Amino acid sequence: MECTPTFLRARRPEQKQQRYDAIRAAARELALERGVRSVSLGDIATAVGVHKSAILRYFETREEIYLSLGAEAWSDWSDAVHAELDGVVDGSPLLLADVLSRTLGERPLLCDLLTQAPLNLERHVSKGAVRSFKVSVLDGVEELAALIGRVVPGIGPERGFEAVAAIACQAASIWQVSHPSSALADLYSEEPELARACPEFVPTIHRFTLVYVTGLLATAD
Numbered sequence: 001m002e003c004t005p006t007f008l009r010a011r012r013p014e015q016k017q018q019r020y021d022a023i024r025a026a027a028r029e030l031a032l033e034r035g036v037r038s039v040s041l042g043d044i045a046t047a048v049g050v051h052k053s054a055i056l057r058y059f060e061t062r063e064e065i066y067l068s069l070g071a072e073a074w075s076d077w078s079d080a081v082h083a084e085l086d087g088v089v090d091g092s093p094l095l096l097a098d099v100l101s102r103t104l105g106e107r108p109l110l111c112d113l114l115t116q117a118p119l120n121l122e123r124h125v126s127k128g129a130v131r132s133f134k135v136s137v138l139d140g141v142e143e144l145a146a147l148i149g150r151v152v153p154g155i156g157p158e159r160g161f162e163a164v165a166a167i168a169c170q171a172a173s174i175w176q177v178s179h180p181s182s183a184l185a186d187l188y189s190e191e192p193e194l195a196r197a198c199p200e201f202v203p204t205i206h207r208f209t210l211v212y213v214t215g216l217l218a219t220a221d
Helices: 013-034 041-048 062-085 093-105 108-119 127-151 156-178 182-190 192-197 201-218
Strands: none
Touching (some): 013 062, 041 062, 062 093, 062 108, 062 127, 093 108, 093 201
């Protein structure tokens, strides 16, 4: 994979934007191939065809690159859920579970970043960078919370916010467990009884969402 622009030094605004986009595209593709935690700044620089110092003209750290991709991924997920549920009135927890679990499963980078952001990405950037990420993510969560409150009457936006946060936390954990390393996958293949520790992602998130949202409705005031 190579995302090298046709120029050596970005000088004009359009060249700088092209380089910025190339850095993010390379980081995205590498993360999808290897997982976020396995990608170094040097890997990204090599894929773009520049020295690491050139990357640092655009992002303060590797972690900031992935936080920017995480903010975008949250917005993309919110847009996808809205596209399917915006016109729904009197929806059910089952419908919500179907849409949320499937659209999450279709976004492997987001699912990986749900774990990596609080685990290490947020810890290696400036306060300004992490604030920008948090504001963007919270905007996405609030949009989804408001949508859930409309789709499933009785939940409301506050409990909708709680639901989105809980589903995201569960997805962060289950994604990592359900996508084992190659060595662990080989072990599961050799000893199928151990594979019970490797749940399927979408069905597990579907069940969690259904149970959680149903529980919210049952305990609503």
